[in-house]
Amino acid sequence: MHSTHYFFALTLPDEVKVHLSKISEQLKPNFPFKNWVHRADYHITLAFLGNADQRRLAESVLSVKEALKDVHSFQVDLNQAGTFGRPDLPRILWVNTTESSSLAEVRDKVYASCIEAGFELETRPFKPHITLARKWMGQGKFQMTAAEKSLASLLPGPVFTMEEAVLYRTHLDRTPKYEMVESFKLI
Numbered sequence: 001m002h003s004t005h006y007f008f009a010l011t012l013p014d015e016v017k018v019h020l021s022k023i024s025e026q027l028k029p030n031f032p033f034k035n036w037v038h039r040a041d042y043h044i045t046l047a048f049l050g051n052a053d054q055r056r057l058a059e060s061v062l063s064v065k066e067a068l069k070d071v072h073s074f075q076v077d078l079n080q081a082g083t084f085g086r087p088d089l090p091r092i093l094w095v096n097t098t099e100s101s102s103l104a105e106v107r108d109k110v111y112a113s114c115i116e117a118g119f120e121l122e123t124r125p126f127k128p129h130i131t132l133a134r135k136w137m138g139q140g141k142f143q144m145t146a147a148e149k150s151l152a153s154l155l156p157g158p159v160f161t162m163e164e165a166v167l168y169r170t171h172l173d174r175t176p177k178y179e180m181v182e183s184f185k186l187i
Contacts, residue, residue, distance in 0.1 A: 003051045005170040006181070008064060008110045009043040010103075012130070016160045017042050019078065023095060023154050024132050031147060033093060033133035040176035044097070044128050046110040046165065049119050056118045061167060061182050063113035068165060071109065073186040074102035078157025081147055082129070088141035094129035095155065103128055106165065106186075162186065 012020075021039045028036060049060070076097040085091030097103065107126050114121055136142045148155075167182040 006049040006052045006057060006167060007170070008046045008049070008060075008114065008165060008167055010046060010106065010162050011164045011166055012042050012044070013160050013163075016078070016158065019154070019157050020095060020130060020132065023081070023151060023157075026150055026154060027093070027132070027147060030150065031093070031133075031142070032137045034135035034137045036133045037131050038176040041178050042130050043166075043168070043178070044103075044130060044162075046107045047114045047119070047121055049114060049121075052119070057167075060114050060117035060119065063116050064110050064165070064167070065182075065184055067109040067113045068106065068184045068186065071106060071186050072102070073161050073163040074100060075159055075161050076100045076103060077159040078130075078155060080155055081132075081144075081151055083142070083144060085136075087144065090136050090142050091134065092129075092131055093133040093136075093147075094131050095157070096127070096129045098156075100128075103162065106162075110165065 017039045020042050024036055049057070079096050079098045081093065081095050083090035083093055104126065107128070111121060163186050165184040165186070166180050168178040169181050171177055171179060
C-alpha cells in the first residue's frame with residue numbers, strides 16, 4: 001500500500017502544459033531519465049505537506065483560503081531549463097519561470113498558512129520550478145549545455161497567467177499522479 005502525500009501548488013494553463021510537453025518530447029530521445037512527468041501533472045509546488053492527518057489538513061485548507069482571498073492573478077513566463085542534484089547525474093530536470101514578486105508572495109502566504117496549521121515544511125530557499133523528469137539514467141554524464149541547445153527554439157517560453165492554487169493528493173500507483181482536492185482561485 002502506498003502512503004498518501006499532499007501538497008499545495010499553482011496549476012498551469014493547458015497551453016503551458018502543451019508547451020512543456022513539447023519540451024519533454026524534444027529532450028526524451030537524447031536525454032534518458034527514468035521518469036518523465038505526465039502533462040496533466042505539471043505544476044509549481046508551494047508547500048509539500050507529506051502524509052497529513054485530516055485535522056491539520058483541514059486547518060491548512062482554511063488558512064490558505066483566507067490567506068489567498070485577496071491575492072490577484074499574475075503573469076510569468078517560462079524561462080530556462082536546469083537541474084537539481086549533481087550536474088552530471090541530476091535527480092530532477094526542470095523548467096523555471098521568470099522571477100516574480102507575486103509568485104513569491106503566494107508561496108509565502110501558503111507556506112505560512114501550513115506552518116500555522118502545524119506542518120513542518122522544507123526550509124531550503126524557494127526555487128520555483130516545474131519538474132519535467134526525474135533520475136538521470138544515461139550511460140554517460142548529463143550535459144546541460146546540450147539540453148539547452150536542444151531547447152533553443154522552445155525557451156524562453158510563453159507568458160501566461162497564474163490564476164489558481166490547489167491542494168493535491170498524490171497517487172503513486174496512477175498516471176497522472178496528482179488529484180485536486182481543493183482549489184483556490186486568485187482574483
